[in-house]
Amino acid sequence: MRAYVINRFGGPEVFEPAELPRPEPGPGQVLIRVAASSVNPVDCKIRRGDVPVGPEFPAVLHADVAGVVEAVGAGVTAFRPGAEVYGCAGGLKGRPGALAEYMLADAELLAPKPKSLSLEEAAVLPLVAITAWEAMIEKGRVQADDFVLVHGGTGGVGHMAVQLARWGGARVAATASEAAKREQAQQLGAECVIDYRQETVSQYVERCTGGRGFDLVFDTVGQPALDQSIEAAALKGRVVTIAGRSTLDIKPAFQKSLSLHTVFMLINMLHDYDKAAHGNILREIAGLVDSGRVRPLIHEQRFGFSEVAQAHALLESGRAMGKISLVAD
Ligand code: NDP
Numbered sequence: 001m002r003a004y005v006i007n008r009f010g011g012p013e014v015f016e017p018a019e020l021p022r023p024e025p026g027p028g029q030v031l032i033r034v035a036a037s038s039v040n041p042v043d044c045k046i047r048r049g050d051v052p053v054g055p056e057f058p059a060v061l062h063a064d065v066a067g068v069v070e071a072v073g074a075g076v077t078a079f080r081p082g083a084e085v086y087g088c089a090g091g092l093k094g095r096p097g098a099l100a101e102y103m104l105a106d107a108e109l110l111a112p113k114p115k116s117l118s119l120e121e122a123a124v125l126p127l128v129a130i131t132a133w134e135a136m137i138e139k140g141r142v143q144a145d146d147f148v149l150v151h152g153g154t155g156g157v158g159h160m161a162v163q164l165a166r167w168g169g170a171r172v173a174a175t176a177s178e179a180a181k182r183e184q185a186q187q188l189g190a191e192c193v194i195d196y197r198q199e200t201v202s203q204y205v206e207r208c209t210g211g212r213g214f215d216l217v218f219d220t221v222g223q224p225a226l227d228q229s230i231e232a233a234a235l236k237g238r239v240v241t242i243a244g245r246s247t248l249d250i251k252p253a254f255q256k257s258l259s260l261h262t263v264f265m266l267i268n269m270l271h272d273y274d275k276a277a278h279g280n281i282l283r284e285i286a287g288l289v290d291s292g293r294v295r296p297l298i299h300e301q302r303f304g305f306s307e308v309a310q311a312h313a314l315l316e317s318g319r320a321m322g323k324i325s326l327v328a329d
Contacts, residue, residue, distance in 0.1 A: 002329070003100035004308055005058035009049030012309035012316070015099075018058055023096070023104045025073035030107050032067040032085060036123035037098035037305075039315045039324040040064065040156065043091060047312065053092050060096035062326075063088045065103055066113055066123035076107045086113040087282060088126035098123075099305055101328070111282035114289035117296070124296045124323035125160075129285045130278050132160035135218050135240045136168065139264040144169030146215040147208070149232055151175050151225040153185040153193070154297060156323050157242065158220045162188045163294040170216070173208045175225075181321055184297065201231045213237055226250070230257045240264045297322030305329045 005018045025031040043061050046054035054061065066086040069079045079085060089105035091097025096104070113122035135157070136142045148165040152158035153174025165172045166189035173192035174185040182193040192208035205213055213234030219225045222243035229239045230253055239261055241250070254263050288294045299320045303311040304327050311324050 001101035003058075003060050004305055005060055005099075006047060007057050007059075009047065012047070012312040014047065015308050015312075017306070020058070020060070020100065022102050025071050025076075025104060027074040028076060028107055029073040030069055030076060030079055030085070030105050030110060031071040031073075032065060032103045032105055032110075033070045034065055034098050034100060034103050034328050035067040035119035036328060037062045037066075037326045038064045038124040038127075038156075039308075039311050039326065040127050041315065042127070043097075044312055044316055046091065055091065055093060055096050060098075060100050060103075061091045062097040062099045063091040064123050064126045065089055065098035065105065066119040067103070067328075068119075070102060072107070078107055079110065079112075084113045084119060084122075085110045086119075086122040086126055086286075087111065088130060088278065099308060099326075108276045108279045111279050111286055114286040116290045120302075120325055120327050121296055121298065124156075124298055124325050125285060125289075126278075126282060128156040128160050128323065129294075130281050131157045131242060132164050133281045133285065135242060135264075136161050136164040136216075140216045140218065140238055140240050142168035142170050142216060146170040147173070147212075147234075149173045149175075149208075149214040149217045149229070150190070150220070151196075151218065151229065152220040153188070153190055154181040154321050155220055158218075159185075159188055159297040159322055160294065161218050161220070162190055164288075165189075165216075167288060167293045173204070173214065184321060188297065196225075196228075201228050205232050209234075216240070219243060223253075226253045230261060230263070233257075233261045235260060236262075238262045238264065299324050302327065 001022045006014045045051045069083040087110035089109045148170045174190035175194040175196040176182045194204045217229040219229040219241040
């Protein structure tokens with residue numbers, strides 16, 4: 001089968017086309033004919049060699065996939081050949097990713113794609129939707145009378161978090177660097193939008209919450225946003241972060257917040273996937289998409305798999321709005 005692989009760590013230019021043997025599904029596995037994927041920061045970190053969790057060389061990267069089931073292994077009853085599925089299912093050690101004609105996935109990591117989305121649209125959702133769900137619903141326990149702040153409100157994870165918080169009944173504020181992004185954050189449901197380059201934390205806490213602070217703050221950025229999150233939280237507020245670059249980032253912030261707030265850290269990409277939970281979250285997300293509660297925000301410039309280098313460069317430039325989609329050649 002055709003694939004795009006890396007044989008060394010480095011910049012976006014390290015991707016190269018390759019021919020690889022087509023895999024066969026083992027017990028519990030599904031063979032997907034890949035239609036689309038998307039770029040996540042973790043794919044770039046693996047490509048650069050920054051995190052030791054990537055597949056072996058020649059490495060097929062990319063976690064997110066949407067496609068059509070080609071064959072199923074022993075014991076798989078949830079999917080049949082021909083089913084359209086989506087999931088976050090590989091691109092990690094021992095699990096080749098989506099930048100190929102076919103990809104193997106554990107059936108429990110997959111769900112039927114939302115009916116109202118194309119495969120290309122569905123492929124941008126899995127990792128960011130699972131992460132936003134775990135942050136907002138499971139760790140953050142968003143409630144109807146909460147005022148929630150999302151740092152990076154038009155980022156991959158952030159745009160899902162804004163919408164999930166609104167679905168949970170909360171009022172939402174979101175940060176974004178550019179006017180067009182702030183307008184988009186409003187369309188996603190944020191009632192208070194913040195240009196974090198212009199306003200101090202105390203200024204926007206005053207403007208958005210009358211000085212009370214936010215009940216739940218979601219940091220999708222890492223420092224300095226983690227410290228700012230703790231500053232922006234109300235007394236006994238909750239802070240969820242996914243982007244502390246190291247425990248050094250997290251520890252001082254955590255100590256500062258002890259007894260005033262609760263800080264949760266999500267680091268699930270560096271652990272094994274929580275299989276059944278992830279498939280189930282994607283089923284919930286599909287329902288929310290099909291009922292019009294959440295929608296993917298996709299950067300206007302679209303890419304094919306052969307343009308994966310340009311797609312990585314765009315993500316790393318910080319200029320993208322929402323998710324970067326990649327369609328199989
Ligand atoms: P994106 O690149 O899509 O979004 C990042 C966002 O950060 C952008 O919206 C950008 O918007 C904003 N941003 C950048 N710099 C700053 C700053 N100094 N202050 C405030 N906002 C800023 O990435 P994702 O949303 O996909 O992922 C975000 C992070 O979370 C990554 O580090 C990723 O690796 C990590 N992650 C962790 C997971 C886990 O542990 N479970 C799972 C998924 C992601 P703007 O233009 O407004 O600055």
